[in-house]
Amino acid sequence: MQLVKRGTQFALAMSGIAKATWGTTFQHVKRLYTAVVRPRTQYAAIVWHRPGDNSSPAQTQIKALTTVQRQAMKTMIGTFRTASTQTLQNETQTTPVHLSLENQILKSFTRMQTAPPTHPISRWLNRARQCQAASATLPTTFPSNLEYLIKRYPQYSNPDTPIEIIRPHIVPPWWEKPFSIHIDDSKEEAIKRHQEKTAQDATNTSLISVYTDGSEIENEVGAAAYSPSTSTIVHYHLGNGKYANVFAAELVAIKLAMTIFDRSPNHDALTAYVDSQSALRALCAPGRQSGQYILAEILAAMEGIRGTSPTSTLQLEWVPSHMGIQGNEAADAEAKKAARDKLRHMQLPLHKLKAAQVTEINRHTTQSSRAQWIARRTSMPRGNKAGIQIYGELTRKQATTLARLRTGHCGLNSYLHRFNIIEDPACDCGHKFETVQHYLLDCKNYKAPRDKLRMKVGCRNMRLQKLLGSTRYIKHMLQYVEETGRFNPQPEEHR
Numbered sequence: 001m002q003l004v005k006r007g008t009q010f011a012l013a014m015s016g017i018a019k020a021t022w023g024t025t026f027q028h029v030k031r032l033y034t035a036v037v038r039p040r041t042q043y044a045a046i047v048w049h050r051p052g053d054n055s056s057p058a059q060t061q062i063k064a065l066t067t068v069q070r071q072a073m074k075t076m077i078g079t080f081r082t083a084s085t086q087t088l089q090n091e092t093q094t095t096p097v098h099l100s101l102e103n104q105i106l107k108s109f110t111r112m113q114t115a116p117p118t119h120p121i122s123r124w125l126n127r128a129r130q131c132q133a134a135s136a137t138l139p140t141t142f143p144s145n146l147e148y149l150i151k152r153y154p155q156y157s158n159p160d161t162p163i164e165i166i167r168p169h170i171v172p173p174w175w176e177k178p179f180s181i182h183i184d185d186s187k188e189e190a191i192k193r194h195q196e197k198t199a200q201d202a203t204n205t206s207l208i209s210v211y212t213d214g215s216e217i218e219n220e221v222g223a224a225a226y227s228p229s230t231s232t233i234v235h236y237h238l239g240n241g242k243y244a245n246v247f248a249a250e251l252v253a254i255k256l257a258m259t260i261f262d263r264s265p266n267h268d269a270l271t272a273y274v275d276s277q278s279a280l281r282a283l284c285a286p287g288r289q290s291g292q293y294i295l296a297e298i299l300a301a302m303e304g305i306r307g308t309s310p311t312s313t314l315q316l317e318w319v320p321s322h323m324g325i326q327g328n329e330a331a332d333a334e335a336k337k338a339a340r341d342k343l344r345h346m347q348l349p350l351h352k353l354k355a356a357q358v359t360e361i362n363r364h365t366t367q368s369s370r371a372q373w374i375a376r377r378t379s380m381p382r383g384n385k386a387g388i389q390i391y392g393e394l395t396r397k398q399a400t401t402l403a404r405l406r407t408g409h410c411g412l413n414s415y416l417h418r419f420n421i422i423e424d425p426a427c428d429c430g431h432k433f434e435t436v437q438h439y440l441l442d443c444k445n446y447k448a449p450r451d452k453l454r455m456k457v458g459c460r461n462m463r464l465q466k467l468l469g470s471t472r473y474i475k476h477m478l479q480y481v482e483e484t485g486r487f488n489p490q491p492e493e494h495r
């Protein structure tokens with residue numbers, strides 16, 4: 001099977017890296033795995049894998065990829081082969097294979113749904129949807145992978161609110177902005193410019209100024225535009241965080257500003273004060289991105305305005321948020337109100353944002369991984385910290401020592417005895433079992449280094465949970481290990 005072959009290849013490559021990069025830190029090896037090896041072994045997973053399927057091909061695939069991942073995790077922290085996969089996952093905070101596969105597949109599935117109707121993928125998707133609907137009455141023997149996904153993940157296949165369509169281009173290459181724009185380099189400059197501009201504009205009765213803002217509160221997303229010139233406020237509720245995000249709300253708010261201008265016939269100039277640089281930059285170069293359909297709505301509104309009154313000018317200005325600019329603060333409050341009270345003062349086609357769905361998928365993956373780490377915590381409890389928080393700052397040798405002590409799979413006699421490598425679990429000092437606890441906290445052979453350690457960390461922190469779980473004490477604990485010389489030379493893997 002192709003997958004197993006590829007998996008094995010990478011497992012070998014990783015163990016090669018393990019040998020060649022003894023000086024490489026945890027962070028680097030982890031990044032190498034998640035950024036290079038994993039994407040390659042899971043390439044085009046949507047074609048060959050069915051997440052959550054208990055049948056044999058899916059399980060075999062997970063098993064093969066777990067072997068690769070195990071090798072990579074062992075490389076990250078240098079633990080013995082006896083450490084369980086679960087322990088390695090907890091220590092390195094690596095997402096289990098079945099969850100990272102599911103994550104990747106759901107993202108591909110999401111991307112497919114954003115394809116324009118003319119794209120071949122859209123036709124496949126529609127066919128799968130129809131087959132899936134038909135299979136409710138007439139069970140199909142061999143559902144396609146897409147049918148399977150539609151059935152298993154209805155929350156990500158959007159039968160109610162369709163996901164946005166993202167096109168390759170929404171403006172032609174010769175496009176010229178139908179508006180002018182100004183973004184200052186610093187908040188101070190922007191504030192100064194805003195002051196000057198509003199003072200100057202105060203006398204211009206044909207000009208409308210509008211402040212826009214988007215906001216998320218209590219998982220609801222709202223947008224608002226507020227015009228002090230005409231005392232108008234327009235609200236728009238975009239839905240909850242599963243459908244929208246603040247970026248989209250900022251864009252919708254700009255669209256609302258166009259609506260205010262459109263409704264004020266005696267004016268021919270608009271200045272919109274926007275506090276989102278990313279929204280402004282997206283408008284200047286509308287590309288292939290989530291929220292594209294709102295960009296298109298704004299541009300259409302602008303073209304409409306320019307069409308009916310060609311002399312009108314549209315100016316977009318960046319103002320910093322939370323800097324006491326009155327109009328901006330008012331717009332912010334109104335956007336929150338739109339979100340909280342679900343106010344919708346205009347019509348806009350409403351689509352689920354691709355970015356919001358991706359965020360949702362990632363959240364689901366993180367939560368599931370964390371639930372697993374907690375449910376199957378195999379090593380002793382020591383708070384929730386692991387992975388980069390614990391190993392990030394350490395040299396490779398230190399990380400290895402720490403990982404071995406944390407997992408209990410180390411060169412101490414009780415471990416060697418447990419795995420039938422030596423006969424006697426006793427410590428040299430005469431104590432019955434040489435455990436991690438005994439070695440670090442009790443053994444009378446290391447009284448002097450331990451006194452030193454206690455001086456540094458304080459009596460009440462002489463506990464395994466602190467010494468092995470808190471970055472503040474880990475370095476002192478490692479110093480202790482060094483001074484005891486107990487692991488010199490660092491024991492090699494026992495076979």
Ligand SMILES: [Zn+2]
Binds near residue numbers: 429430431442443
């Ligand atoms: Zn002892």
